[in-house]
Amino acid sequence: MHGSQRILVVDDEPANVRLLTALLRSWGLTEIESTTDPTEAPELFRSFRPDLLLLDLMMPRLDGFAILGIIGPENRGPVRVPVLVLTADVTPEAKRRALDEGASDFVTKPFDVDEVRLRVRNLLETRRLQVELAAEKQKLEQRVRARTMDLEHSRMELLHRLAMASEYHDEHSLGHARRVGATASAIGAVLGLDESELREIRLAGPLHDVGKVAVPSELLTKPGRLTPLEMETVKTHTTVGSRLLRGSGQPLLDTAEVIAHTHHERWDGRGYPQRLARDEIPLAGRLVAIADAFDVMTHDSPYRAAVDVGAAVEEIERERGRAYDPDAVDAFTTLDHHRLVTAEAV
Numbered sequence: 001m002h003g004s005q006r007i008l009v010v011d012d013e014p015a016n017v018r019l020l021t022a023l024l025r026s027w028g029l030t031e032i033e034s035t036t037d038p039t040e041a042p043e044l045f046r047s048f049r050p051d052l053l054l055l056d057l058m059m060p061r062l063d064g065f066a067i068l069g070i071i072g073p074e075n076r077g078p079v080r081v082p083v084l085v086l087t088a089d090v091t092p093e094a095k096r097r098a099l100d101e102g103a104s105d106f107v108t109k110p111f112d113v114d115e116v117r118l119r120v121r122n123l124l125e126t127r128r129l130q131v132e133l134a135a136e137k138q139k140l141e142q143r144v145r146a147r148t149m150d151l152e153h154s155r156m157e158l159l160h161r162l163a164m165a166s167e168y169h170d171e172h173s174l175g176h177a178r179r180v181g182a183t184a185s186a187i188g189a190v191l192g193l194d195e196s197e198l199r200e201i202r203l204a205g206p207l208h209d210v211g212k213v214a215v216p217s218e219l220l221t222k223p224g225r226l227t228p229l230e231m232e233t234v235k236t237h238t239t240v241g242s243r244l245l246r247g248s249g250q251p252l253l254d255t256a257e258v259i260a261h262t263h264h265e266r267w268d269g270r271g272y273p274q275r276l277a278r279d280e281i282p283l284a285g286r287l288v289a290i291a292d293a294f295d296v297m298t299h300d301s302p303y304r305a306a307v308d309v310g311a312a313v314e315e316i317e318r319e320r321g322r323a324y325d326p327d328a329v330d331a332f333t334t335l336d337h338h339r340l341v342t343a344e345a346v
Contacts, residue, residue: 004031005029005031005052005124005127005128006031006032006033006048006049006050006051006052007024007031007032007033007051007052007053007054007120008032008033008034008041008044008045008050008053008054009021009024009032009033009034009035009054010034010035010038010041010044010054010056010059010064010067011034011036011054011055011056011086012036012037012038012056012059012060013036013056014036016056016086016109017034017035017036020034020116021034023113023116023117024120027117027120027121029120033050038056038059038060038061038063038064038066038067039061039062041055041062041071042067042071045071045074045075045081046071046074049081050081051081051082051127051128051131052081052082052083052084052120052123052124052127053081053082053083053084054084054086054120055067055083055084055085055086056085056086057085057086057087057089057094057098058087058088058089064085064087065097065098065101068083068098068101068102068103069101071102072102075102078130078134079127079130079131079134080102080104081127082104082105082123082124082126082127083102083103083104083105084103084104084105084107084120084123085098085103085106085107086107086109086111087106087107087108088108088109090106090108104123105119105122105123107119176209176295176296176299177205177207177209178206179291179295179340180206180208180291180295181201181202181203181204181205181206181288181291182205182291182340183290183291183294183295183335184201184202184205184284184287184288184290184291185198185199185201185202185205185287187287187290187291187328187331187332187335188283188287188331190331190332190334190335191327191328191331200251200284201259201284201287201288203252204253204259204284205256205259205284205287205288205291207245207259207260208241208256208259208260208263209237209260209292210241210244210245210256210260211236211237211238211240211241211242211243211244211260212234212237212241213240213244214237214240215233215234215236215237215240216233219234220234222303223303224303225303226303235264235272235273236273238260238262238263238264238272238273239261239273241257241260241261242260242261244260245257245260255284258282258284258285259282259284259285259288261273261274261285262274262276262284262285262286262289263285263288263289263292265277265280265281265285265286265289266289266322266323266324267286267321267322267323267324267325267326268321268322268323271323278325281325283325283328286324286325286328287325287328289323289324290316290324290325290328290329290332293316293323294312294313294332294337294340295340295341297311297312297315298312298341299341309338309341313332313337316329316333317329317333
């Protein structure tokens with residue numbers, strides 16, 4: 001038994017309280033609170049926060065059963081305060097009821113000193129071990145959380161750098177990938193997607209053009225129109241991106257794979273690479289299609305000058321029901337478009 005462990009004694013008989021207090025002190029326990037008024041017991045339990053409660057059952061006004069019922073909701077969880085019941089009622093019914101209310105052990109009145117000492121010692125030792133185990137568990141959980149945060153940070157950094165790779169050949173596209181992720185997520189929010197879905201789109205959306213790492217840089221930076229053959233080469237970035245991201249087993253990269261593969265599909269089925277139409281196109285791909293087109297139109301590129309925000313929005317609206325999901329276009333039109341153009345997405 002450790003002297004720092006706290007004991008609360010509740011008994012309406014002053015003589016019993018004096019005897020128990022003296023015994024506890026003789027066993028090296030000095031942190032002791034007591035009361036002969038059972039109505040004070042619940043508040044003392046809350047304020048003193050004992051490691052062990054010695055509780056009489058048969059008391060006026062508020063008996064031990066009632067006290068157990070009051071403190072019960074506060075005394076739950078992995079580290080409960082043990083309760084040693086002191087009672088002259090040794091009937092099976094009384095014991096069952098006390099155990100049901102949260103009692104840990106019993107001592108029969110008039111009690112044997114050695115029996116009380118052994119039961120107090122065992123309950124305090126169990127309590128000490130439980131507290132130490134809970135503290136170790138908390139430390140371990142903190143280390144796991146810290147490690148998980150480090151891994152998450154590393155994963156986000158890797159995704160960010162993958163997205164940057166798709167912009168490597170074209171200085172005009174810097175920031176494009178992250179803006180697309182942010183805009184697609186903003187459209188999804190208007191459509192009522194939940195937080196986890198929005199986060200996936202925001203973080204996976206920037207990888208929509210990762211397949212461009214396999215496209216010759218002279219095609220990505222070529223001023224003017226591409227030839228039909230050159231255009232077919234550029235289109236391969238959707239299938240290349242899909243292959244790069246496929247099979248990871250990670251939900252975020254699975255979403256990125258879907259987006260990379262489908263963000264150039266059209267609502268009317270005339271897109272590429274699979275000529276999907278309407279709801280055949282995954283929602284994430286439909287949202288990124290709008291976000292990508294809007295961002296490309298509102299920023300300079302080697303093959304076209306930026307148009308103003310209003311003109312870009314009008315173009316998106318003209319393609320409602322043809323290139324783009326009508327509901328997604330309606331959601332897009334409610335956004336602050338000037339902010340989307342200038343924002344640094346995170």
